Amino acid sequence: MKFDKYKAFPYPVLRPGSDDYTDGEFQATVEFAIDGNNIKASIGYALSATEITDEIAKENAAYVCMISCRDTYFQQVISTSERNLEVNFDSGALRGEVRVNPYVVVKKDISAFTSPDINAEFGPGPFKFVEGEVLAQDEAQIFYFDRDLFRPITSVFDLVKKDELEDGMWTVGFEENHIQIEVSPKMKESIDVARNDHNKRIVLLNSIYFAAVMQAVQKLKDPNESFEGKKWAEVIRRQAHNKGVSLDKHDAYYIAELLMQQPIMLLNAYVFKGVSQ
Numbered sequence: 001m002k003f004d005k006y007k008a009f010p011y012p013v014l015r016p017g018s019d020d021y022t023d024g025e026f027q028a029t030v031e032f033a034i035d036g037n038n039i040k041a042s043i044g045y046a047l048s049a050t051e052i053t054d055e056i057a058k059e060n061a062a063y064v065c066m067i068s069c070r071d072t073y074f075q076q077v078i079s080t081s082e083r084n085l086e087v088n089f090d091s092g093a094l095r096g097e098v099r100v101n102p103y104v105v106v107k108k109d110i111s112a113f114t115s116p117d118i119n120a121e122f123g124p125g126p127f128k129f130v131e132g133e134v135l136a137q138d139e140a141q142i143f144y145f146d147r148d149l150f151r152p153i154t155s156v157f158d159l160v161k162k163d164e165l166e167d168g169m170w171t172v173g174f175e176e177n178h179i180q181i182e183v184s185p186k187m188k189e190s191i192d193v194a195r196n197d198h199n200k201r202i203v204l205l206n207s208i209y210f211a212a213v214m215q216a217v218q219k220l221k222d223p224n225e226s227f228e229g230k231k232w233a234e235v236i237r238r239q240a241h242n243k244g245v246s247l248d249k250h251d252a253y254y255i256a257e258l259l260m261q262q263p264i265m266l267l268n269a270y271v272f273k274g275v276s277q
Helices: 050-057 187-194 200-220 230-242 251-259 261-270
Strands: 026-037 039-045 061-069 076-079 085-090 096-106 110-113 127-129 132-137 139-147 156-162 170-175 179-183
Touching: 026 061, 026 096, 039 050, 039 061, 039 096, 050 096, 050 110, 050 132, 076 085, 127 187, 139 230, 156 170, 156 187, 170 200, 179 187, 179 200, 187 200, 200 230, 200 251, 200 261, 230 251
Parallel strands: 156 179
Antiparallel strands: 026 039, 039 085, 061 076, 061 096, 096 132, 096 139, 110 127, 170 179
């Protein structure tokens, strides 16, 4: 079943954009991560309608998450009474566009359901629900799967030397599939050495790489720029989408912080506070 805010159910369903309930929310959060040869999904549910949570507690209903992938013809329905769970998938099961549809579904017939938040247009109740009917529904969430999307965002950068650059100066090129960070030969030698030192690598992340990521995001925000077909642009756009941030609505620095997983926290822990590795 696809989420359709215009669909009319013959019974009240708690869902976004609907007035079936005058109060109450149902929301699912889903995060994916690559764990070795598996893909791990962390799923969380937030449900404020106590009458529905009571039915879940009585095992008359369950949180249900349908995960489907058109490219691999994969589909799995995950049913649980827990608000939070983790599920593992084979790495080959999910590729390209992956759609997640969250629900609360009736497991056993419910003969006398009541809630003061149900719109009066449905009548005074009590209401009957049969197995398989939907008590709550959240909007579908779409994710994009490619191994590059789960690598550090810095994987789309190549550090290259440029002989004509003076020490201390660096430039960024966006015309290749990978973003080119161009530095002088001596600076490249220094950076290559720094990459092998944990604390120095953290400083690099918070300086040259953070600035380069922010500039790349700013380039993608510019309506006069086009980077169609560039691998780095696809990775940044889809990583931003998977993290729930918008290139149109959010500032470049904020997007860069999320894409780089808040590198200043590493700087604080290992450089400012001197935490041992």
